Amino acid sequence: MESNLFLYNTLSRTKEQFEPINPPFAGMYVCGPTVYGDPHLGHARPAITFDLVFRYLLHLGYKVRYVRNITDVGHLVADLDEGEDKIAVKARIEQLEPMEIAQYYADRYFIFMDTLNVKRPSIEPRASGHMIEQILMVKKILDAGFGYEVNGSVYFDVEKYSKSYNYGKLSGRVLDDLISNTRSLEGQDEKQHPADFALWKKAQPEHIMRWPSPWGDGFPGWHLECSAMSTKYLGEYFDIHGGGMDLLFPHHESEIAQCQAAIGHESVKYWMHNNMITINGQKMGKSLGNFITLEEFFTGTHASLQQAYSPMTIRFFILQAHYRSTVDFSNEALQAAEKGLKKLLAGYETLCKLAGNPHPQPLPQGGGETSTPLPEEEGRIEVIQQGCYAAMNDDFNSPIVIANLFEGVRLINSAADKKLTMSAQELALLKKIFDLFLFDILGLKDEKSNDKGELLDGLMQLVLALRQKSRETKDWGTSDQIRDALQKLQITVKDGKDGSVWNIE
RNA sequence: GGUUUCGUGGCCGAGUGGCUAGGCAGCGGUCUGCAAAACCGUCCACAGCGGUUCGACUCCGCUCGAAACCUCCA
Numbered sequence: 001m002e003s004n005l006f007l008y009n010t011l012s013r014t015k016e017q018f019e020p021i022n023p024p025f026a027g028m029y030v031c032g033p034t035v036y037g038d039p040h041l042g043h044a045r046p047a048i049t050f051d052l053v054f055r056y057l058l059h060l061g062y063k064v065r066y067v068r069n070i071t072d073v074g075h076l077v078a079d080l081d082e083g084e085d086k087i088a089v090k091a092r093i094e095q096l097e098p099m100e101i102a103q104y105y106a107d108r109y110f111i112f113m114d115t116l117n118v119k120r121p122s123i124e125p126r127a128s129g130h131m132i133e134q135i136l137m138v139k140k141i142l143d144a145g146f147g148y149e150v151n152g153s154v155y156f157d158v159e160k161y162s163k164s165y166n167y168g169k170l171s172g173r174v175l176d177d178l179i180s181n182t183r184s185l186e187g188q189d190e191k192q193h194p195a196d197f198a199l200w201k202k203a204q205p206e207h208i209m210r211w212p213s214p215w216g217d218g219f220p221g222w223h224l225e226c227s228a229m230s231t232k233y234l235g236e237y238f239d240i241h242g243g244g245m246d247l248l249f250p251h252h253e254s255e256i257a258q259c260q261a262a263i264g265h266e267s268v269k270y271w272m273h274n275n276m277i278t279i280n281g282q283k284m285g286k287s288l289g290n291f292i293t294l295e296e297f298f299t300g301t302h303a304s305l306q307q308a309y310s311p312m313t314i315r316f317f318i319l320q321a322h323y324r325s326t327v328d329f330s331n332e333a334l335q336a337a338e339k340g341l342k343k344l345l346a347g348y349e350t351l352c353k354l355a356g357n358p359h360p361q362p363l364p365q366g367g368g369e370t371s372t373p374l375p376e377e378e379g380r381i382e383v384i385q386q387g388c389y390a391a392m393n394d395d396f397n398s399p400i401v402i403a404n405l406f407e408g409v410r411l412i413n414s415a416a417d418k419k420l421t422m423s424a425q426e427l428a429l430l431k432k433i434f435d436l437f438l439f440d441i442l443g444l445k446d447e448k449s450n451d452k453g454e455l456l457d458g459l460m461q462l463v464l465a466l467r468q469k470s471r472e473t474k475d476w477g478t479s480d481q482i483r484d485a486l487q488k489l490q491i492t493v494k495d496g497k498d499g500s501v502w503n504i505e
Numbered sequence: 506g507g508u509u510u511c512g513u514g515g516c517c518g519a520g521u522g523g524c525u526a527g528g529c530a531g532c533g534g535u536c537u538g539c540a541a542a543a544c545c546g547u548c549c550a551c552a553g554c555g556g557u558u559c560g561a562c563u564c565c566g567c568u569c570g571a572a573a574c575c576u577c578c579a
Contacts, residue, residue, distance in 0.1 A: 249575070336517060399528095
C-alpha cells in the first residue's frame with residue numbers, strides 16, 4: 001500500500017513518511033480519559049485530533065485498529081496533598097462505589113464524544129480490566145533487572161536503565177538535569193533515585209481501589225496500563241502512539257522505558273502529540289474560573305460564554321487549527337467559526353441543488369441562459385481535490401483542507417449567482433470532494449434537522465406561496481410579518497431572484 | 506531555572522528564503538421593496554534587536570512574552 005502520507009514524529013522531531021509495519025494493517029494507541037470528572041475542552045482536542053487521523057487512515061484503505069484506553073484506577077486529586085486516590089476521594093464524598101463513578105463518567109465521555117462526531121475506537125480497554133497483564137509486565141521488568149521492590153511497592157530503576165538506554169530521548173530531557181531539578185521530599189521516599197517511577201504502588205488502608213499482587217494489595221503505576229494494553233492489543237511493535245503534549249514527560253517517556261525493559265525493544269514507531277488549548281490566552285484551570293465542560297459549551301451555561309456553541313462549532317474550530325499548534329478559545333473566535341461552518345454547509349446545500357440532487361430542496365425554477373459565464377479554468381476542481389489531499393498528507397493539515405473547501409464554496413456560490421458555469425462533471429467531482437473531506441474525513445455534519453418531513457414541506461410551500469402573493473401586490477407588511485413570524489420559529493426565509501428559499505436554523 | 510512548543514494583520518489561524526493562505530469583522534460596490542444570503546473590489550501582518558544572504562516573515566543568535574511538563578498520582 002503506497003501512500004504519500006507524512007506525519008510528524010515527536011521522537012525524531014521531523015515529518016516522516018508513514019510506512020506501517022504490517023500493511024495493510026495499522027495500529028494506533030491513544031491515551032484516553034481518566035474518568036473521574038465531566039468531559040471538558042481538554043478532552044475534545046486529542047479525541048478530535050486522532051479521530052481525524054483514524055478517519056484518514058481508514059480512507060487511505062488501511063485496516064486500522066484504534067485503541068484508546070479508559071483509565072479507571074488509582075488517581076490522585078491534583079489539589080490534594082495527602083496522596084489519596086482520585087476516584088476514592090470522590091467516592092467518599094458522594095457515597096458511591098468507585099467503579100460506579102468511573103462508569104458514570106466513562107458513559108458521559110462516550111456520550112459527549114459521540115456528540116462531537118468522534119468515531120468510537122476499535123477497542124476501549126479499561127485499566128481495571130487488565131490487572132493481570134500489568135502485573136505480568138511488572139514481573140518482566142523485575143526479571144530484566146530494571147525494577148526493585150520496597151515495602152510492597154515496585155519502582156522502575158531509571159538510573160540503571162539510563163546506563164544502557166536513553167531515558168529522555170522523547171522529551172529531550174537529560175537525567176542529570178532531572179536530578180538537579182528534583183526537589184527531594186523529606187521522609188516517605190522509598191525511591192532509590194528521584195527520577196524513578198512507580199510500577200506498582202502499595203495500597204494504604206484507606207485506599208478503596210486495590211488489587212492483589214505478588215507484592216501485596218495495591219494498584220498499578222500510572223504509566224503501566226498503556227504499556228500493558230497497547231502490547232496486548234497491538235503487539236510488541238506497533239505504528240502510532242498518540243496523546244496530548246502534556247503527556248510527553250514523564251508518561252510517554254516512561255512507557256518507552258517500560259517496554260524497552262520488559263520486551264527488549266521499543267514498541268512504537270511513530271509518536272504523535274497534539275498541542276494544548278488555551279482560553280482567552282490563558283490555560284484552562286479550575287482555579288482560574290475558566291474551566292468549561294463540554295456540556296457548558298453546548299448549553300452556553302458558563303459565565304464566560306456569551307452563547308451556546310454547538311458540538312460541530314467546537315469541532316470545526318479545533319480543526320481550523322493544526323493539531324500541533326495551540327488553539328485559543330474565545331467568544332469572538334468561536335462565533336467566527338460558527339459563521340464559517342455555516343457558510344461551508346450552506347455552500348454544500350447549494351452544491352447539491354446545482355448538481356441536481358433533490359436533497360434537501362429543489363432548485364428554484366427559472367433562470368435564464370443569458371448570463372455570460374466566466375471563462376472556465378482548466379482543472380480548477382482538480383486543484384481543490386489535490387489541495388485537500390496534499391494538506392492531509394502533510395501531517396494532517398486540516399486548516400488547509402478547510403481553506404480548499406472554502407475555495408470550492410466560492411465557485412459554488414458564483415455558479416449559483418450565474419457568474420460562472422460549472423459542468424456536470426465539475427459539480428459531481430466537487431460534491432465528491434465535499435462528501436469525502438468535509439463529512440467523512442473532517443467528520444463534520446449538518447446539525448440542523450434535514451428531516452423536514454412531507455407535512456412541514458407542504459405547509460411551507462403553502463405559506464411561501466401566500467407570502468409570494470402579498471409580495472406581488474407589494475403588501476410588504478404581510479410579507480414581512482410572515483417572514484418575522486417564521487424567524488421566531490427558527491425558520492429563515494431568504495428571497496432570491498428565482499423565488500424564496502427557507503431553512504431551519 | 507531546565508526541557509518542549511510557540512509569538513503572523515481588529516479577532517482566529519495556515520504557509521514560505523524572492524510569488525494570494527483561509528475564515529470572521531471593517532470599508533466601497535453589485536443585487537434587493539426591505540432584510541438575509543451571495544458576488545466583485547479593498548484596508549490592516551509577520552514580537553523586538555542584531556547577524557547570514559543579491560534578497561528574510563521564512564535561516565542563525567540574543568532579548569522580551571505565552572503555553573505544557575519538570576513532586577507524590579493518573
